[in-house]
Amino acid sequence: MSHCHTYLKKLRDHGYRITPQREIIIQIIAHCGKHMSAEEVMELVREKSSSINIATVYRTLDMMVENGLASKFDSGNGKTAYATGKHGPHIHLVCKHCGSVTKVSENDISAFLEKIEDLYDFDCHPYHFSINGLCSDCRHSESN
Amino acid sequence: MSHCHTYLKKLRDHGYRITPQREIIIQIIAHCGKHMSAEEVMELVREKSSSINIATVYRTLDMMVENGLASKFDSGNGKTAYATGKHGPHIHLVCKHCGSVTKVSENDISAFLEKIEDLYDFDCHPYHFSINGLCSDCRHSESN
DNA sequence: TTCCTTGTTGCAAACATTCTCAATAAAGGA
DNA sequence: TCCTTTATTGAGAATGTTTGCAACAAGGAA
Ligand SMILES: [Mn+2]
Ligand SMILES: [Mn+2]
Ligand SMILES: [Zn+2]
Ligand SMILES: [Zn+2]
Numbered sequence: 001m002s003h004c005h006t007y008l009k010k011l012r013d014h015g016y017r018i019t020p021q022r023e024i025i026i027q028i029i030a031h032c033g034k035h036m037s038a039e040e041v042m043e044l045v046r047e048k049s050s051s052i053n054i055a056t057v058y059r060t061l062d063m064m065v066e067n068g069l070a071s072k073f074d075s076g077n078g079k080t081a082y083a084t085g086k087h088g089p090h091i092h093l094v095c096k097h098c099g100s101v102t103k104v105s106e107n108d109i110s111a112f113l114e115k116i117e118d119l120y121d122f123d124c125h126p127y128h129f130s131i132n133g134l135c136s137d138c139r140h141s142e143s144n
Numbered sequence: 145m146s147h148c149h150t151y152l153k154k155l156r157d158h159g160y161r162i163t164p165q166r167e168i169i170i171q172i173i174a175h176c177g178k179h180m181s182a183e184e185v186m187e188l189v190r191e192k193s194s195s196i197n198i199a200t201v202y203r204t205l206d207m208m209v210e211n212g213l214a215s216k217f218d219s220g221n222g223k224t225a226y227a228t229g230k231h232g233p234h235i236h237l238v239c240k241h242c243g244s245v246t247k248v249s250e251n252d253i254s255a256f257l258e259k260i261e262d263l264y265d266f267d268c269h270p271y272h273f274s275i276n277g278l279c280s281d282c283r284h285s286e287s288n
Numbered sequence: 289t290t291c292c293t294t295g296t297t298g299c300a301a302a303c304a305t306t307c308t309c310a311a312t313a314a315a316g317g318a
Numbered sequence: 319t320c321c322t323t324t325a326t327t328g329a330g331a332a333t334g335t336t337t338g339c340a341a342c343a344a345g346g347a348a
Contacts, residue, residue, distance in 0.1 A: 065276070066240050066241070067240075068240065068277075071276065074218065093260065093264060093268070095266075096209060096212065097210070102264055102266060104260065104263075108259065108263060109256075111256075112253075112256035112259075115255075115256075116237065116248065116275070119248075120237060120246055120248065121279075121280035121283070122237045122239075122246060122275075122278070122279055122280065122283075123277045123278040123283050124237070124275045124276065124277035125277065127275065127277070129273065129274070129275055129276070130273070131260070131266075131268045131271065131273055132209070132215065132216075132268065132271075132273070133212075133266050133267045133268035133269065133271070134212070134267040135265075135266055136264070136265035136266065139265070139266075139267050
């Protein structure tokens with residue numbers, strides 16, 4: 001069963017209705033491994049159907065986030081980015097000085113997330129978030 | 145020297161000009177220990193001066209973030225929240241099912257942040273961000 | 289298959305945030 | 319103190335995202 005069918009089934013099991021709009025949107029974000037803004041999803045949606053509204057795209061993406069099927073985060077360029085689990089669990093270190101983004105691998109976070117689960121009984125899967133700070137280059141080149 | 149004078153000095157040292165608008169905005173966010181939205185800052189600004197524009201509030205808060213004097217994160221209610229270091233370093237575990245927010249203490253994160261610094265030479269201070277997931281109540285009460 | 293209930297959609301308006309630009313004023317030098 | 323340079327401001331337009339609501343349609347019942 002393909003990735004997006006799993007998502008659709010999960011949503012149906014949660015009582016959501018499966019509409020053609022949702023099928024198209026979920027297929028797009030599920031098959032594309034990268035972050036996408038709502039507008040980028042919308043562009044691909046338009047290739048498949050001509051009358052889906054941007055509000056429906058936002059609503060569907062947010063529904064996925066609320067049900068743990070996608071993550072949502074501030075991409076730093078003024079648009080919110082969405083991605084499914086296929087994008088893979090990792091976090092982004094965003095330099096607030098130069099804007100560079102460094103990826104932290106799953107391996108380097110797992111111990112931390114296990115701790116969060118043990119101490120707080122909180123399940124942070126699929127995890128994909130950003131931490132702001134100063135990158136290596138910027139912290140060493142600055143006088144301050 | 146009060147908290148906000150330290151901020152003002154740091155900004156002046158970085159070449160920024162100190163305007164009455166910035167003094168008022170920084171004083172407000174520096175003295176208030178909690179997260180505030182730009183609109184909430186604006187309301188307090190209006191009590192001190194009648195003609196400061198909301199764009200200036202946004203610009204000043206973002207300037208603080210870019211210079212490591214404040215953090216900025218998605219509060220979940222549709223408005224971005226800002227806070228200075230006085231709010232204290234910690235992270236928020238936000239339940240995407242019920243919306244509850246659990247605070248993770250500095251103590252439980254420090255090992256992770258040291259690892260990030262060692263491995264990636266990235267300085268994530270002042271850290272104050274959120275992780276989405278399922279809270280204890282929701283993960284156990286749900287059938288899924 | 290048909291009907292009913294109620295969740296979902298498209299649309300437009302509202303809202304939150306960012307940007308553009310001409311006017312203003314902070315900071316430093318004379 | 320006055321002048322010059324140039325960062326900053328207010329105003330409003332633009333952009334990105336959310337919301338209210340009437341029309342529509344998915345999914346279950348009969
Ligand atoms: Mn990513
Ligand atoms: Mn906080
Ligand atoms: Zn950097
Ligand atoms: Zn919860």
